[in-house]
Amino acid sequence: MLGDAERQELRRGIQDAVARQDAVGAVEMTRRLLAASSKPADILFCATALAGIGDALREQLGARRLKTYVVRSVTVEPILPSLTVEAVLANYVLELQVGGYGSYADELLNPDSSLARFKPELVLIILDLEEIAGILPDLCADGIGAAVEKEVEECVERMAQLLRSYRSGSSARILFQGLVVPEFTSLGDVGEANLPHSLTHAVQRLNQRIAALCASISDCVFFDADRLAARHGRARWRDARMFYASRLAVSAEYFRDYSHGLVRTFSTLYRAPRKVLCTDLDNTLWGGVLGEDGPDGIATGSAFPGNCYLAYQKYLTQLSSRGILLAIVSKNNEADVREAFNVRAADLALGMDSFAAHKINWNEKADSIRELAKELSLGLDSFVLVDDSPEECEAIRQQLPGVAVVEAPALEPWNLVEILSEQSFFDAAAVTDDDVHRAAEYKAQARRAELAGSAGSRDEFLASLGIVCSFQSALQAPLSRAVQLLAKTNQFNLTTRRRSAAEVEEFATAPGGQAVVVRVRDRFGDAGVVGLALARRQGESCAIDSLLLSCRAIGRGIETALLAYVGEQALRAGAKRLVGEFIATKKNTPCATFYSDHGFTKFVTSDAASSNSEFYELDLTVSHPTYPKWVTVEGNESYEP
Amino acid sequence: MSLEQVPPSLRELLADIFEISPEQVTAELSMEAVDSWDSFRHLQAILALEGEYGVQFDPQRIPELTSVALLQAELKKKGAAL
Numbered sequence: 001m002l003g004d005a006e007r008q009e010l011r012r013g014i015q016d017a018v019a020r021q022d023a024v025g026a027v028e029m030t031r032r033l034l035a036a037s038s039k040p041a042d043i044l045f046c047a048t049a050l051a052g053i054g055d056a057l058r059e060q061l062g063a064r065r066l067k068t069y070v071v072r073s074v075t076v077e078p079i080l081p082s083l084t085v086e087a088v089l090a091n092y093v094l095e096l097q098v099g100g101y102g103s104y105a106d107e108l109l110n111p112d113s114s115l116a117r118f119k120p121e122l123v124l125i126i127l128d129l130e131e132i133a134g135i136l137p138d139l140c141a142d143g144i145g146a147a148v149e150k151e152v153e154e155c156v157e158r159m160a161q162l163l164r165s166y167r168s169g170s171s172a173r174i175l176f177q178g179l180v181v182p183e184f185t186s187l188g189d190v191g192e193a194n195l196p197h198s199l200t201h202a203v204q205r206l207n208q209r210i211a212a213l214c215a216s217i218s219d220c221v222f223f224d225a226d227r228l229a230a231r232h233g234r235a236r237w238r239d240a241r242m243f244y245a246s247r248l249a250v251s252a253e254y255f256r257d258y259s260h261g262l263v264r265t266f267s268t269l270y271r272a273p274r275k276v277l278c279t280d281l282d283n284t285l286w287g288g289v290l291g292e293d294g295p296d297g298i299a300t301g302s303a304f305p306g307n308c309y310l311a312y313q314k315y316l317t318q319l320s321s322r323g324i325l326l327a328i329v330s331k332n333n334e335a336d337v338r339e340a341f342n343v344r345a346a347d348l349a350l351g352m353d354s355f356a357a358h359k360i361n362w363n364e365k366a367d368s369i370r371e372l373a374k375e376l377s378l379g380l381d382s383f384v385l386v387d388d389s390p391e392e393c394e395a396i397r398q399q400l401p402g403v404a405v406v407e408a409p410a411l412e413p414w415n416l417v418e419i420l421s422e423q424s425f426f427d428a429a430a431v432t433d434d435d436v437h438r439a440a441e442y443k444a445q446a447r448r449a450e451l452a453g454s455a456g457s458r459d460e461f462l463a464s465l466g467i468v469c470s471f472q473s474a475l476q477a478p479l480s481r482a483v484q485l486l487a488k489t490n491q492f493n494l495t496t497r498r499r500s501a502a503e504v505e506e507f508a509t510a511p512g513g514q515a516v517v518v519r520v521r522d523r524f525g526d527a528g529v530v531g532l533a534l535a536r537r538q539g540e541s542c543a544i545d546s547l548l549l550s551c552r553a554i555g556r557g558i559e560t561a562l563l564a565y566v567g568e569q570a571l572r573a574g575a576k577r578l579v580g581e582f583i584a585t586k587k588n589t590p591c592a593t594f595y596s597d598h599g600f601t602k603f604v605t606s607d608a609a610s611s612n613s614e615f616y617e618l619d620l621t622v623s624h625p626t627y628p629k630w631v632t633v634e635g636n637e638s639y640e641p
Numbered sequence: 642m643s644l645e646q647v648p649p650s651l652r653e654l655l656a657d658i659f660e661i662s663p664e665q666v667t668a669e670l671s672m673e674a675v676d677s678w679d680s681f682r683h684l685q686a687i688l689a690l691e692g693e694y695g696v697q698f699d700p701q702r703i704p705e706l707t708s709v710a711l712l713q714a715e716l717k718k719k720g721a722a723l
Contacts, residue, residue: 041689044689075684078688242688244700
């Protein structure tokens, strides 16, 4: 706990930082103050202080501004300071507006409602049981409730109508809060548990159905408030006094946990999860120090404390099965480590081959992680390091600030899994086939690199890969994958526009519009959907709004094939001119010369709104981009102009 | 009611809530005199005071506690160590 003097000092520090518009300092001190203080006054103080530096947060920290509308049937106002503070700590600046208590249906359905007029980027829908299925408690009262199923279905149908209607008129991203299972019902704990149609079972089923509904609507995520309430204790989650007196559904004690849950959930609509977990070995993956204790002396396996490490290993293999790459970063002798994995195979949940890469040497870990980033063609902001050494952790925080660092508790190994699961960096509301196959794809990448070393010319090498590009409408391919690519591709991304699923659909369905994905396979494997292009008709031109390629597919001519395909489709739709656009960012220099490399000419437009854009044009009546000769094309009959 | 001195801790807390300077927080200060002191801010103040001093107000009294002096008196009645 913070002493009062220290607390006052931090508050003054925050005030000074705000006065000089120092966003980095203000956020850093807010984090420290709130990590140690749970005083409501401090939250309110921080909320007020941070409200004054919205622009600085965006400019200095790249915080994302979100116009956010809260559709609600309960009191949320006292929670908003916590929500804005938690949002800032996750690098969002919320511009909040709250709807009326009883008007949620009108707000979502009426195209002229205050919600529609606000034109939000994010909508939080927070409705309670009384509002969306008020008769359910009575229907469940006898636990037999023949009408319960029907009411659950009807309630889901009502929510589906609201969400679909709103979605048809807005591309705002949506968070829908689930219901908290009510405590203290007339059936009592035993009846709730045993009777098939108890309220507990009905609300849980309703939550499952609504979660499935959210998954079927683009850019919509389900927030499981019940899970959060259960973790902290449902009996205390709601303060009955304040609920009945003021319709406040969450106890003031949990405002921050609740706000954190909201922010963590909607973040998945804006951010891609990190892709690589680098783990240390000694006192992290197993107990003890291999170099001192030997392979038989390290702790792992079914007996305590080895079972704590086994639990961590199992957690890693589970992460791996949804596409998160595992890597070893350890200061050790590689031969010793291989021996340990062999000798103790029966006591370990994973083997050396569970790791996509490893750096087992005596180099600085920052260098090892940099090398891994290069080998896997991934940015450092895709990496997580788990290490028990405070010194190693601090070194990475300072030298590679993009890497997320988790300090493993060497003396309390039973806490590691919990500490790791509290982090949001692997959060994903959807998992695609491509995620699942990613580990295999990275291994194929390594074999390609080997072949590249042995083949003669580049063309010869590429021809030997047997690359097949297959083009599809983004609506036919899993739309979630297209949106995922838009959200996370940085290096080969011409405009870096983070289009939503709803916007992708607009491109696909507009006359003369295109939303195309490219799927790639070669003799080493199926890389899945790796590229995307969005284009729209503008008079006689076809303008390419977005064109991007996953970094692991760069350098094989896929980007050229994608451009050729877009050109063909444009010709088919009667376009005379292809217009390309490039917006420079810190990360996308690899594609700065993409259009000029493909015969486009730069031109100047008077359109002042796009001052950051460079425009390029190609007269399609003279020439059009062609496919690289080493690529076989599927999904498109050849086109002869 | 006698107008006592407002203790510094309470003064700072209310200043944070109503976004005014601590000097402005006097015992006489009331809901009508502060623009930002609306019904939601009032609820926020009540919750913050409960959290800070570990007390619970009677919901029926809450709407009546419309000045600093009244809040302070109620806190005392509930045994808060001001």
